[in-house]
Amino acid sequence: MKKGIHPDYKEITVVLSDGTEMTTRSTMDVSDGIYKSEVDSKNHPFYNKNQKITQKAGRIDRFNKRYAKK
Structure with a gap:
């Protein structure tokens, strides 16, 4: 070196x-x-599979906003 x-x-x-x-x-x-x-592997969504749940929740919220009864 x-x-x-x-x-x-x-x-x-x-x-x-x-x-x-x-x-x-x-x-x-x-x-x-x-x-x-x-952030580490015990609390990051990528490692503990919570990422899919948060993605689904976001899609559900968008759907509810778009098609909510007025």
Whole structure:
């Protein structure tokens, strides 16, 4: 590796939304060495299959708006 062209690579602690902590190495610039994640595989709709439900709810709402009795 060439000297002086790469960012600092240091240990950080990643705290997931459920409180789980893990230590990894990263070039991320966090002042206290802790990165707090708001979204992870336990609460993101893509991973827990809630995405289909929200899509269906949106389509139902559009249908009700369009064809609601006035």
